[in-house]
Amino acid sequence: MSNDPSVPPTSPDSEWKISTRAVSHGRPAPDPGAPVNESITLSSTFHAGGPLDYGRVGNPTWTALESTLADLESTQSALCFPSGVAAISAVLDLVPVGGVVVAPAHPYSGTRGLLNERQSAGRFTVREYQPSPTADISAELQGADLLWIETPSNPLLxxxxxxxxxxxxxxxxxxxxxxxxxxTPYIAQPINFGVDLVVHSVTKFLAGHSDVIMGSVATNNDELATRLHTIRTLGGAIVGPFEAFLALRGIRTLGVRMDRSIANAQTIAERLLTLPVVEKVRYP
Structure with a gap:
């Protein structure tokens, strides 16, 4: 499934570095006199005959954001959701009833809540594993439908x-x-390591300004993308065009912010290691 914009965003050269792509993608065509930023499209309906018809199904501002996320993740498509937990929930909806999910023992609290709630309701069974760089979880994966990875994990890293x-x-x-x-895609694109679905809380590093709640799922699998789009459309778990605009604006400075965040975290970790009252530092 491809994101189908009403006005195709510009397509940066694939050899451009990630920071340049974050700045350049998802913009209107560079025609003389055209705006450099995607507009905020506030419309619930669209004229017939085009790629969009109803605002719950698609929106040009979403398209600019989603095409940018897909480009940064090196995937064919990306879908945005109104929160990170909504994105996680949509992925878990892909698991068949009675299926098996293999998940880390200490995931993000929202993920843990969803896993516990659905297992208690009989939706699927959860098997836990202990993350490590050398983990062998082949036994836990027997008969499983979905493996959930979180790395670095939140908050234990x-x-x-x-x-x-x-x-x-x-x-x-x-x-x-x-x-x-x-x-974040600034550090790595998990799709290149064999992952099928890449989930983000856009709220955090991607949007980066503490003024947006949003999630996303990126994939190279057209069937999964179509199913996720159906889940979002029928469930009504859509983002507002203003929030999409804010998230896209935040992504423009992803490289600068990530460089500073990494440098600051390294300095803080090193200083904490010198304090006798600190027993352990978890970093990275």
Whole structure:
């Protein structure tokens, strides 16, 4: 499934670095006199005959944001949701009734809440694993439908081998989804390590200004993208065009902000290590 804009955003050269792509993608065509930013499209309906018909199905401002996220993640498509938890919930909806989800023992609290609630309701079974760079979870993956990876995890910053876990999951016939919120596409694109679905809380590093609640899912699998779009459309879990505009604006400075965040975190971690009252520092 492809994101189909009413006005195709510009397409940066694939060889451009990630910061340049974040600045350049998702903008209107550079025609003389044209605006450099995607407009905020406040319309519930669209004239017949075009790629859009109703505002719950699509919006040009979403399209600019989603095409940018897909470009940054090196995927064919991306879909935005009104929160990170809504994005996670949509991915979990892909698991068949009675299925099996293999998840880390200490995931983000919102993820843990969704897993617990759905397991208690009999929606699916959850098997836990302990993340580590050398984890062998082949036993837990037997008969599983979905492997959930979170690295670095929130808040314990546990590290997993994305490629290794993805290989184990695919050998067992399971899909692989990753919460890559703390990585961001600035650091790595998990799709290149064998992941099927890349989930973000756009709220955090991507939007970056503490003024947007949003989530996203990116994938190279057209069937999964179509199913996720259906889940979003029928469930009404859509983002507002203003929020999409704010998130896209935030992404423009992703590279600058990530460089500073990484440098600041490194300095803080090093200083904490010198304090006798600090027993342990979890970093990265």
């Amino acid at each position: 546990e590290i997993s081998d994305i490629a290794g876990l993805s290989q184990q999951a695919h050998a067992a016939g399971a899909l692989v989804a990753i919460d890559a919120t703390f990585i």
